[in-house]
Amino acid sequence: MKIQAALLHQPNTPLQIETLDLDSPGKGEVLVRIAASGVCHSDYHVMNGATKHPLPAVLGHEGAGVVEAVGTEVSQVHVGDHVVLNWAPACGHCFYCLRDKPNLCETFTEPIWAGVMLDGTPRLHLGNEPVYHYCGLATFAEYVVVPQESCVPIRRDVPLKVAALVGCAVATGVGAALYTAEVRPGESVTVIGCGGVGLNIIQAAALCGAEMIVAVDTNPAKMELARQFGATHALLSNENTLQAIRDLTGGRGTDHAFDAIGVPAVQEFGLECIRPGGTLTLVGLAPMGTATNLPGAIITRQEKVVKGSYYGTVNANRDFPKLLDLYVAGKLKLDELISQEYPLSDINVAFDAMLSGGVARGVVMF
Ligand SMILES: [Zn+2]
Ligand SMILES: [Zn+2]
Numbered sequence: 001m002k003i004q005a006a007l008l009h010q011p012n013t014p015l016q017i018e019t020l021d022l023d024s025p026g027k028g029e030v031l032v033r034i035a036a037s038g039v040c041h042s043d044y045h046v047m048n049g050a051t052k053h054p055l056p057a058v059l060g061h062e063g064a065g066v067v068e069a070v071g072t073e074v075s076q077v078h079v080g081d082h083v084v085l086n087w088a089p090a091c092g093h094c095f096y097c098l099r100d101k102p103n104l105c106e107t108f109t110e111p112i113w114a115g116v117m118l119d120g121t122p123r124l125h126l127g128n129e130p131v132y133h134y135c136g137l138a139t140f141a142e143y144v145v146v147p148q149e150s151c152v153p154i155r156r157d158v159p160l161k162v163a164a165l166v167g168c169a170v171a172t173g174v175g176a177a178l179y180t181a182e183v184r185p186g187e188s189v190t191v192i193g194c195g196g197v198g199l200n201i202i203q204a205a206a207l208c209g210a211e212m213i214v215a216v217d218t219n220p221a222k223m224e225l226a227r228q229f230g231a232t233h234a235l236l237s238n239e240n241t242l243q244a245i246r247d248l249t250g251g252r253g254t255d256h257a258f259d260a261i262g263v264p265a266v267q268e269f270g271l272e273c274i275r276p277g278g279t280l281t282l283v284g285l286a287p288m289g290t291a292t293n294l295p296g297a298i299i300t301r302q303e304k305v306v307k308g309s310y311y312g313t314v315n316a317n318r319d320f321p322k323l324l325d326l327y328v329a330g331k332l333k334l335d336e337l338i339s340q341e342y343p344l345s346d347i348n349v350a351f352d353a354m355l356s357g358g359v360a361r362g363v364v365m366f
């Protein structure tokens with residue numbers, strides 16, 4: 001079938017809206033009509049070349065839609081299902097899946113980095129040229145073909161634009177506080193970076209019962225937004241930020257800090273924000289090849305803990321429906337995360353807005 005999609009031909013060039021050929025779903029694959037796709041920094045890391053990916057590619061990995069057709073040997077989803085797409089699909093039987101770490105599933109690692117399906121080939125084409133699927137999803141397109149394991153069926157009474165965000169920013173942020181760091185009632189938390197991921201860490205820390213939630217960002221517009229999502233204190237990042245956090249915590253630092261940005265200097269700052277015995281959780285994805293300089297002497301002497309959080313340590317099939325239940329119950333703010341909606345033709349405008357930092361989340365609507 002012919003579809004409209006946003007194509008990246010070369011790093012550091014705008015996305016181009018093109019008509020592509022999309023093959024029918026093969027064995028174990030599913031055709032999904034995309035309803036909404038969020039705009040995320042991880043897509044931008046491919047656009048600016050920081051993440052290497054086979055090109056040309058269709059980006060987009062925070063999507064939700066409706067199953068239109070299924071290939072052979074598909075048992076986990078059905079035509080008509082509303083689904084959130086999962087960019088870290090799990091096979092259920094590899095080393096990590098058997099150890100209850102489906103977010104680290106190794107079966108899909110290689111095909112996803114290669115931009116292809118499990119059989120090693122893409123379903124997208126531009127003329128005779130292959131086009132690759134970012135994260136095995138490629139949601140900046142009217143339709144996608146994905147492995148059935150990438151589809152998480154959800155309740156039908158939630159808007160699909162809200163559901164789309166669960167597929168990246170919400171799972172990553174809420175999961176980091178709930179499942180990776182396991183914030184406990186009464187604890188104190190610093191969250192550095194108040195974009196789509198950081199705001200979700202803030203609201204999840206509040207859900208966990210954190211008593212003090214200190215939000216830090218360079219953008220004054222984020223201060224009020226952070227408070228709306230549950231921050232008890234909002235600090236504009238400057239040379240006094242660390243002292244301000246210590247002043248709030250008897251000179252010790254907070255029990256937890258979260259880096260929601262993915263920049264080595266921010267990660268190093270995060271370690272300074274926590275008290276001895278506290279936990280720093282690294283959530284934002286730093287570009288591959290960068291290195292963070294954390295002082296081993298401090299980590300040892302002060303028993304500080306540093307954790308990586310990949311996709312919020314979620315089990316997508318278990319947790320995506322649960323996150324949407326929390327939204328319906330009024331315990332997670334998801335509508336408020338969407339600051340702007342765009343048609344596919346304005347996708348480059350959406351990325352410009354994300355980079356200027358004024359928005360929580362921009363969503364492309366189909
Ligand atoms: Zn993302
Ligand atoms: Zn697996």
